[in-house]
Amino acid sequence: MTGGPGYVYVAALGGGIAAQAALSEATGEAPIPIDLRAVPRVTFTDPQVAAVGFTEKEARAAGYNARATTFPITALPRGVVSHRTTGLVRLVAEEGTDRLLGAHLVAANAGDVIGEAVLAVRFELTTRDLVSTLHAYLTWGEGIKLSAQTFTRDIAKLSCCA
Numbered sequence: 001m002t003g004g005p006g007y008v009y010v011a012a013l014g015g016g017i018a019a020q021a022a023l024s025e026a027t028g029e030a031p032i033p034i035d036l037r038a039v040p041r042v043t044f045t046d047p048q049v050a051a052v053g054f055t056e057k058e059a060r061a062a063g064y065n066a067r068a069t070t071f072p073i074t075a076l077p078r079g080v081v082s083h084r085t086t087g088l089v090r091l092v093a094e095e096g097t098d099r100l101l102g103a104h105l106v107a108a109n110a111g112d113v114i115g116e117a118v119l120a121v122r123f124e125l126t127t128r129d130l131v132s133t134l135h136a137y138l139t140w141g142e143g144i145k146l147s148a149q150t151f152t153r154d155i156a157k158l159s160c161c162a
């Protein structure tokens, strides 16, 4: 109806905002603008595909000096112990500020892991914020931190949790 991304949570957000706007004269509340800068998208294949924000190409087209890094799930401890090593995490960040502009995952549980990247894109966190945030060892979520680390380090040379 609105032409936005075709997901049920986007429809629900738009519905709530439409209802609030319809009542705004009576309630005196200003209509809330819809914020679609960080819409997660998940494809329930096996492995799952999940993304938020810009690809590297989209970021460049939007005027960002963007760079990207790719982290293979073969290097993720959770993937190794689960024998589910197919996939990758690709992060897109702005050169200089290190602000996260996008995250693209192919991995088991990618649809759950993307939540952290959604918060990071929405609240303009940096790859340094992701690296300095503690992530529990032996989780799928650790893939976001390790992927952020690959912007500055060769993760093949890191010991566990470094």
Ligand SMILES: Cc1cc2nc3c(=O)[nH]c(=O)nc-3n(C[C@H](O)[C@H](O)[C@H](O)COP(=O)(O)OP(=O)(O)OC[C@H]3O[C@@H](n4cnc5c(N)ncnc54)[C@H](O)[C@@H]3O)c2cc1C
Binding pocket: 001, 005, 006, 007, 008, 009, 011
């Ligand atoms: C197979 C499939 C799988 C999907 N899976 C996901 C998913 O996993 N995650 C996700 O986020 N989204 C998913 N979606 C998308 C999601 O369902 C839609 O984005 C969402 O339902 C859109 O909500 P809506 O309220 O705009 O429209 P709808 O949910 O389509 O609601 C429109 C309503 O209006 C009614 N209607 C139409 N014309 C009239 C009329 N003339 N008079 C009265 N009533 C009318 C319809 O009967 C319907 O009940 C999926 C969609 C499909 C088709």
